[in-house]
Amino acid sequence: MSRVALLTYSTKARGGVVHTLALAEALADLGVDVHVFALGAEGFFRPLKVPFTLFPVTVASDSLEEKVFASVDAMLAGLAEVAGEFDVLHAQDCISGRAAPQVHARVVRTVHHVDDFTTPALVDCQRRAIVEAGHVLVVSEHWRRVLLQEYGVAARVVRNGVDPARFPPVGARRRASLRESVGAEHRFLLLAVGGIEPRKGSKTLFRALGLLRGERPVLAILGGQSFRDYDRYRREALALLPGLGLDVAQLGTVSEDLLAAWYRSADALVYPSIEEGFGLVPLEAHASDLPVVASDLPVFREFLTHGKDALLPAAGDPVALAAALERIMADEELRATLVAGGRMVVPRFTWAACAAQHAEIYRSIS
Known part of the structure; x- marks a missing residue:
């Protein structure tokens, strides 16, 4: 060998x-x-x-x-x-x-x-x-x-x-504690993983959230370690937030245990990338029984099916992303369908x- x-x-x-x-x-x-x-x-x-x-x-x-x-x-x-x-x-x-x-x-x-x-x-x-x-x-x-x-x-x-063992269920107390820490006790909690950077479509996400009608969700952003310097993009993206009435928690890089707990504590993953090599994050969300909103990218279409195991609005389109987020926030049955579909995806990888x-x-x- x-x-x-x-x-x-x-x-x-x-x-x-x-x-x-x-x-x-x-x-x-x-x-x-x-x-x-x-x-x-x-x-x-x-x-x-x-x-x-x-x-x-x-x-x-x-x-x-x-x-x-x-x-x-x-x-x-x-x-x-x-x-x-x-x-x-x-x-x-x-x-x-x-x-x-x-x-x-x-x-x-x-x-x-x-x-x-x-x-x-x-x-x-x-x-x-x-x-x-x-x-x-x-x-x-x-x-x-x-x-x-x-x-x-x-x-x-x-x-x-993907290793499902990395994303075990969490107890109700820990889930409640994490949600409370970002003000999402009784509000819809969106999880974004990967930090604020161009490839992750952060500006598209912030603009889409500003278009939502009704009660706004809480957005928790994890990650952000990068070899490249995206400070200018990050400042430009964050400058979009004032006046939108959004609660955004930037949590940075967290431990493996805490990452898994956040996956299990959120209500949906939002991953509006404009470019990816593969997209490990949607797979990790599937392994955590978390419904996924991603982007209609070629790499995602290789293993995700719109409406079956994810919602895939057009990449870089805040209007399309806002519509997808409104659907997933309002429709509990849709979220259950996407979770069930995700469970069928995970064993293939x-x-x-x-x-x-x-x-x-x-x-x-x-």
């Missing part, structure tokens, strides 16, 4: 990092000798059941370009000392994908999505991090088509998974199946 190094750019609770840790543990359950390498000074956002090593990185500038290249250099320096101990290096992002081929001949790269970089240096860095890997994977058919059309790279689809596909790929190239 191959000895595999999984590489990720961060220790924070972003989608690619969540994927990396879950995949590592599922691979270990299959008997794969796996070790995780990441950039960071502190441990991961949750306990990890497999060995891991963190490489320190120092960035002297707020420039995205300088942060990316400093991170590539730190990953490269760390891997140079250990790469020879592994049969396969599996990079999960642009940074590790750029570093890994420089120190190892057998590199697998998972492209979760393609960033909208604008400077020539970053565009070239991302391109090389895709085309220089020997074996490229993606998490959706949408991104398989994008890589083929825009990079000439034939990628294999290996989808994400297991980390065990994901890991088995990866193990097969590792064996074929070792």
